[in-house]
Amino acid sequence: MTAGLSDINESYAGFEMFSLGVNEGEKELRRRDRRTILTTWAMMQHDPTIAAALNLHVTAALGGHESRGDVVFMTPASNISSKSGRNSERLRKLVEQEAKYLIPILNQIAFPMARYGFAYGDSFARVYGQKNYGVIQVMCNEYTEAPLIQAYEQGGRTVGYHVLEKDGCEQRRITKLTTTQMVRMKMPRYTPVPQFRIGQHMHQSMLSENDINKLPIIPSESGGSILYDAEEPWANVQLILQALNSQQVADSVKQGFLTIDVAGMPPQQRNKYQKGLTKMLQKHKDNVKAALSGGDTIWSQAWHVLPVWGDKQVLNALGDLNQRGAPLNTEALMINVRRMCGALGMDLALLGWAEQLAGGLGDGAAFHTSAQIGQKSIHIRTALTPTLNDIVNLHFGYKYGYMFKPHEIPWKFEFYSDISAATTEALTNKQRRSETMAVSNQALATLKDLQLDRDSNYMQLTKVAGYDDEDAELLANALEKSINEEKKRLNQQAGGFGGDDDNNPDMDTDASLLDDPQDGEDEE
Structure with missing residues (x-):
């Protein structure tokens, strides 16, 4: 008798409600x-x-x-x-x-x-x-x-x-x-x-x-x-893509800072100079915008004149304070993309990421x-x-x-x-099995042509070909039966060729050669 539910200690049931789940x-x-x-x-x-x-x-x-x-x-x-x-x-x-x-x-x-x-x-x-x-x-x-x-x-x-x-x-x-x-x-x-x-x-x-x-x-x-298993890496991919896009947009905005020494200017001249400088920069921005729109500005050259008195009104450019010094790093993005594709069960190179191509995956392997x-x-x-x-x-x-x-x-x-993958694997397995069967049948035909005894065929099938004992015994019996039937068929053909045996002594001799030597001696 084996143990059953009634043999389990009931004290376990009191604690399992806190341990299960x-x-x-x-x-x-x-x-x-x-x-x-x-x-x-x-x-x-x-x-x-x-x-x-x-x-x-x-x-x-x-x-x-x-x-x-x-x-x-x-x-x-x-x-x-x-x-x-x-x-x-x-x-x-x-x-x-x-x-x-x-x-x-x-x-x-x-x-x-x-x-x-x-x-x-x-x-x-x-x-x-x-x-x-x-x-x-x-x-x-x-x-x-x-x-x-x-x-x-x-x-x-x-x-x-x-x-x-x-x-x-x-x-x-x-x-x-x-x-x-x-x-x-x-x-x-x-x-x-x-x-x-x-x-x-x-x-x-x-x-x-x-x-x-x-x-x-x-x-x-x-x-x-x-999609359930791919939720977390997909969320990370969206977050990193938003960060990369935002940084790209921020990098595309060009800014310049200018310093002007107005210490020697009268107040009225100072205000007039600042307004003229602002108007000139705004006109330059409009010219660039018009050129990008394909207007006439792209075919002409604009001249901007800045009056200078001595060395007081020289413009000093400080450059863009937001200019990036290092290129953007996409390694974090690619790690999450690979994790997402792993959850989807699909190779990365098959989903539009051609630069990740490796070792013949692009041809659909x-x-x-x-x-x-x-x-x-x-x-x-x-x-x-x-x-x-x-x-x-x-x-x-x-x-x-x-x-x-x-x-x-x-x-x-x-x-x-x-x-499809499943059918391709099935066809490949069938092809390999068919090839194995063809080679195996060819080996059995060779054993049949050798006309060895049953023990020799059994040894060949188990030791050399590696068949299981039960399968080798079945094939050895079939080979022995096939060889005996072939001998019998050849004996009948040889004995019935040319008519009466008394009138064809040579045919009797040829027929005996087709049998086993021992059988020939018995018949003789």
């Missing part, structure tokens, strides 16, 4: 409301570097046909393609027929659905259907953006939606939609986002109930976005070999495929009056993504 007072783990979180992610999407990373990730996951541009292909599932029977044949024809109609609709929303879902963690699409006809249109645009929709869940299952809309008088109102009117793409919640949870205050006990149908229906939490890109591609496909299944299932429900359970779905979705 995390310190929510820390800055990085401080709770935020849903609106603040989604507003931050919406602002981050306007950054050119982040926008390029989102588009490249979605392109890597979905791919696209080089001529038609299709990214999603609907084909009969393997469970009906490999089976024979009247029902399987009917389902195959049905799926092929409906795929021709549904593929154009699905390809229109595949990229925006994946793009919204990858950025916000959730994306939604409004489905319009008609009885006996099927799905007419699927809408995925600014009206179905994630910040406007609150999904409700029961034990992790989506049961309905509240959508924010505006009427003709710009009054906000909530539209309630069911799972037959709207579908949801939910990215995996592999990074929890600290946030205020309304359901946590209303329903504290969620895990104690065993019946999922008795669980409360609560608002779905925000999460699953790739990292786009194919990056483990992070391949990982994110799998997550996007895993989240998008159930959403497409829901749309097709609704189509069958509208048109034929019945829907399929998840394990009974007679279709499957394939992505034309030879340009």
Whole structure:
């Protein structure tokens, strides 16, 4: 018997309420409301570097046909393609027929659905259907953006939606939609986002109930976005960029300071001289401004006359007190940009920073070999495929009056993504396996031609080729059987060639040479 929950000392339960969880007072783990979180992610999407990373990730996951541009292909599932029977044949024809109609609709929303879902963690699409006809249109645009929709869940299952809309008088109102009117793409919640949870205050006990149908229906939490991990470096990048831009603007403002010795001037002459000097400097500024505007000033030369009496009115320039002596340092900016791109899972050279190019990354090599890109591609496909299944299932429900359970779905979705990282790795692995199989078969053919005994073949396969004992034994038996069948076939051909054996003594001799020496002696 093994220990169970009843054997745990109850005194631990009294202290675990103070030791479990995390310190929510820390800055990085401080709770935020849903609106603040989604507003931050919406602002981050306007950054050119982040926008390029989102588009490249979605392109890597979905791919696209080089001529038609299709990214999603609907084909009969393997469970009906490999089976024979009247029902399987009917389902195959049905799926092929409906795929021709549904593929154009699905390809229109595949990229925006994946793009919204990858950025916000959730994306939604409004489905319009008609009885006996099927799905007419699927809408995925600014009206179905994630910040406007609150999904409700029961034990992790989506049961309905509240959508924010505006009427003709710009009054906000909530539209309630069911799972037959709207579908949801939910990215995996592999990074929890600290946030205020309304359901946590209303329903504290969620895990104690065993019946999922008795669980409360609560608002779905925000999460699953790739932008969450990049929030802190992105904020640093924006701050440093503002500082650099401000300093550049400040450096571009040129100022000059002049000193005039007016000790020997009468008061009236002094005032008149200062006014004339101010007017001259203002005229010089206007001439420079006119020249920059492309006026006639650029083609002429301006002369400014300063009267001087002795050495009293000589102008002494002190220079620009704000002139920078050292160039601006961008190292802090690049460190935060690299951290942000690391959180996004994309190489810096692929996002517009061409000067960071290193070692063949510019030709897209990292786009194919990056483990992070391949990982994110799998997550996007895993989240998008159930959403497409829901749309097709609704189509069958509208048109034929019945829907399929998840394990009974007679279709499957394939992505034309030879340009993606995941598919490239899969094709490379298949190619290497095929090459290994070809070399292995060639080695087995060589062993067959040598016609060694079973023990010799077994030794070659285990000691030299490195096969496991079980695999080597299977191949050795197959080789022995193949060699014996080849010998038997050659004996039959040699014995039946030329007619009667009595009239062909030479043929008997040749046939004996094809057998084993020991067998030849026995026959002789």
